[in-house]
Amino acid sequence: VLSASRSSPTKPNVRSMTITATEGAAPGSIIGQVRVPGDGDGDGSAVTDGQTATYLVVGGTDQQGTFMVDRAKGDVYLVRELDYEEGSRYTLHVEVSDFSRAFPSSHRVRVDIQVLDSNDHAPQFTEDPVTIVIPESLEPGASIYTFQALDQDGSGPNSDLRYTLEHCWPSTPDLLSLHPTTGVLTLGRPLDREATATLYLVVRASDQPPDPARRRWASVTARVFATQRSRPERQPKHVVWLNKR
Numbered sequence: 001v002l003s004a005s006r007s008s009p010t011k012p013n014v015r016s017m018t019i020t021a022t023e024g025a026a027p028g029s030i031i032g033q034v035r036v037p038g039d040g041d042g043d044g045s046a047v048t049d050g051q052t053a054t055y056l057v058v059g060g061t062d063q064q065g066t067f068m069v070d071r072a073k074g075d076v077y078l079v080r081e082l083d084y085e086e087g088s089r090y091t092l093h094v095e096v097s098d099f100s101r102a103f104p105s106s107h108r109v110r111v112d113i114q115v116l117d118s119n120d121h122a123p124q125f126t127e128d129p130v131t132i133v134i135p136e137s138l139e140p141g142a143s144i145y146t147f148q149a150l151d152q153d154g155s156g157p158n159s160d161l162r163y164t165l166e167h168c169w170p171s172t173p174d175l176l177s178l179h180p181t182t183g184v185l186t187l188g189r190p191l192d193r194e195a196t197a198t199l200y201l202v203v204r205a206s207d208q209p210p211d212p213a214r215r216r217w218a219s220v221t222a223r224v225f226a227t228q229r230s231r232p233e234r235q236p237k238h239v240v241w242l243n244k245r
Contacts, residue, residue, distance in 0.1 A: 016109070020114045024081065034111060054071055067079060067113065069092065076092075084118065089113070090112075092110075093109075117153055120153070122217065122218055123218040133225045144186060145185045146184050146185070149161055157207070162207075163204070170196065174188045176201070204217050204219045
């Protein structure tokens with residue numbers, strides 16, 4: 001008599017797949033489909049008419065119930081809106097039972113879900129408006145002020161900021177320069193308080209998404225005052241009295 005069972009343990013049959021979804025997708029949207037593992041080459045195949053399979057989420061990192069898998073079709077639905085800043089990666093462990101063959105089989109599918117940032121935040125300056133006071137004696141090339149803006153989008157081009165000097169009144173060519181990535185404002189040539197005692201600036205910070213149409217920006221106004229050059233103090237005159245003998 002031969003036993004129909006084997007004494008050696010079987011290794012779990014685990015496959016993996018990746019789904020990408022964009023932040024802001026509406027609840028109820030289908031973002032992908034769990035594939036029924038195929039034979040031989042390890043590639044998956046979708047469920048077709050006449051096949052019978054069930055899909056059951058048995059684990060993963062989705063602790064808040066953001067995703068749902070259709071038990072009969074394997075479609076992956078959004079239960080609530082995706083927020084990239086809240087979570088950019090999720091994992092679902094789905095048990096797939098295939099009854100389309102004479103001998104039913106069960107597979108574990110690891111579904112990795114990657115959330116793409118949609119650039120839904122605009123930059124914000126940490127201070128607005130800005131008041132800058134510089135001495136008339138400041139040497140050209142010296143740093144005057146550092147403009148700083150923050151973007152709440154995730155790392156990457158959506159939070160990569162570029163600074164531009166949009167307006168300067170009165171117009172003073174080459175007097176000031178602004179570094180596009182650091183936001184450092186630098187004096188370009190000697191400052192003459194008699195000619196320019198006050199300047200008004202408008203500085204813009206823009207993020208750099210791949211699609212320029214989705215670019216967001218913010219602006220800040222700055223008022224620059226030039227202080228008078230300090231004059232050397234006059235030394236008191238010494239009076240010497242000579243006594244005649």
